Amino acid sequence: MxxxxxxxxxxxxxxxxxxxxxxxxxxxxxxxxxxxxxxxxxxxxxxxxxxxxxxxxxxxxxxxxxxxxxxxxxxxxxxxxxxxxxxxxxxxxxxxxxxxxxxxxxxxxxxxxxxxxxxxxxxxxxxxxxxxxxxxxxxxxxxxxxxxxxxxxxxxxxxxxxLFLPYIIVFAIVLSVGFAYVFSRQITKPLLQLNQSAQSLAQLNFTEKIDMKRSDEIGELSQSINHMSGNLEQSLERLKSANEQLQTDIEKERAIEEKRREYFSAVSHELKSPITILKGQLEGMLHEIGPYKDREVYLAKSIQTTEEMESLLQNMMKLSKLERSLTSIERQDIQLASLINQTLERLEYFQSEREITVDCQLEDDVWVQSNEELLSRIMYNVIHNGFMYSPQGEQMVIRAEKVPNAWDISIVNTGATLSDKDLTAVFAPFYRVEKSRNKNSGGSGVGLYLVQQMAEALSYPYKLGNTDAGVQFTLTVPDVKKS
The missing domain is CATH 3.30.450 (Beta-Lactamase)
Incomplete structure (x- = not known):
């Protein structure tokens, strides 16, 4: 009392x-x-x-x-x-x-x-x-x-x-006194605790911490006192770690600069294929070699390749925004066999260079619903990678298997295998299974990264794995919705 x-x-x-x-x-x-x-x-x-x-x-x-x-x-x-x-x-x-x-x-x-x-x-x-x-x-x-x-x-x-006034008065007094007592105790209790902690700080005792879990100004004040106590106690340690932090920052800057260089390498990787095709066509027409004597046909193909390069640059600008957001993607009905055949025609040069045999097991009645440009780029990058990284003279098998409300499109490169490490890291930006930069296997490791970004933008499941025949890439694409 x-x-x-x-x-x-x-x-x-x-x-x-x-x-x-x-x-x-x-x-x-x-x-x-x-x-x-x-x-x-x-x-x-x-x-x-x-x-x-x-x-x-x-x-x-x-x-x-x-x-x-x-x-x-x-x-x-x-x-x-x-x-x-x-x-x-x-x-x-x-x-x-x-x-x-x-x-x-x-x-x-x-x-x-x-x-x-x-x-x-x-x-x-x-x-x-x-x-x-x-x-x-x-x-x-x-x-x-x-x-x-x-x-x-x-x-x-x-x-x-x-008539109810006397009861209201008694009730109001009892309620007010009880509430005021609880309220005053609740408010002043943390203030008294803060006062005790401040007295400990005045005696240079930094071991006592305020255990107060509040989200109001009193809680912020208690956290500030705890921070002040910790800062005073650990000031020397922070000075010692300053040089380490500075070194870390320098390494981060170097990493960012390396990413910038890799980005330009990625652009070169994407432009290398159409430039190689265009150069080959122009040299063939210039020296009138074989079928390249028909200049009208191959000039048209050269213009088409130039347009592909222009489209590729536009896609690179779009893909630079892909990781931030994609607000709207138009989708249309696409005949899968036609899209794959067009992609194979564009990559005919690389197929012949590597002597790869293509077994396309797609029926004409396979229709999917997707964005034609993005799906075409996905198929282009995957098939191009298959041509470039498969052993000479191997086979590529392309098939589509019906699953509920979708098609599983699989591309198998025979004779090729990937390690478990490569299977998990190959979709990372700028990762390469082979670190060389020669024209036969070169690249900056951005091709499958772009495939990943486009597939995720379209919300398409995908996977890469080893099979008895070779390396298999599978992409699940929705089928055409029947009205």
Missing amino acids: FNLIKQLSPNRITGKLFLISTGTLLTLAFVFYVALYLFLPSFYEQYKVAQIDEAVDELVEQAEASPFQSIYEGMQEISWNQNVHFHLLDENYTPLLSLNARSIEIDGGLNYRERILANPEQIEGFSDGYSRTIPILIEGQPFYLYVNASLQPVSEATEALF
Whole structure:
């Protein structure tokens, strides 16, 4: 008890916060009660009248185009929901029908005449509440609709609030004191802990840490004190590691510079194939060697190769953005055999150089849905890699196997194998199985990296593995959706 009194002393932060919180809560409770007592009745009355007016106006508006039965059901619904009396009067204020759904009071009918009223408010209903008389047109005939509702529950609620005042006062005091005590303890406890830690720091004791898991300003302050303590204790160690960090930064810069050089090597890798083809065609036409005597044909092919180079540069710019984002890729129906055959024609030079036999086992009825440009580039890079890295005189087998909602396109290079390390790393940018740069096996190791980027951009599963026949690349492409 003595400790509690000491903690709540006005000279301590806990006591000050407790007194301020208690006074604030009691003041708020009093203001809220007074506002409720003064303004709730009038607000509720306005709200009730507005609800009735809105419902009645909507009923009158719909009455011109509705039969009497529909109007009657609408009156019954409003009467039940809002506790309203309805009286239907003719042009002379003669009562035709009375309705109060809650008391199930229904008198007369459209042909009922009992008495003439000079003042419709004299009709039986609520004398101390809301009343209104509105012209209404029913089935082409004019009538008057007298609406009457009681607002007595409003005044009763006000009286009940006044009678409940003593209980509210007791409850507010107990709740305010209890909440203020818990609140003041909760707020000041971490402050006292911070004060104790600051005293330890003043004595150069850096071993004590503040274990406070909070996300507010107090938590940030505790973290700052812990950081300050750790920084003071470890300042010498950080100075010693500064040189190591500097060396690491230099190595990172060198790695970035190496990546830049490898990027230009990647561009050269992609341009080397069409440049080699173009050079061979031009030399053949210049010296009139074999089929190259027909210059018209091979000039057209040279122009096509130049266009491919232009398209390739554009693709390189697109692929430079591929790792960041691809917002939209247009897809169309593609005949797979036609696309593969066109790719093989473009790579005919490399096939003949390596003396590779191609066994294309694709039927004409194999159709896939994809982006033709990206799928063509994937096939081009994979087949080109197969030609370049397969042993001389081997075979390439291209087939498609139907799977649910897709086709598995497989390309097998016979006579070739890859180690487990190469199988996992070959899709990494600039990785090469063979590090030489000669024209027969050269490259910068970006071909399959581009295949990976394009396949992932299209969300196509792919895999590379060794089989009994050789190295097999498999790409799963969605088939054409049938309408």
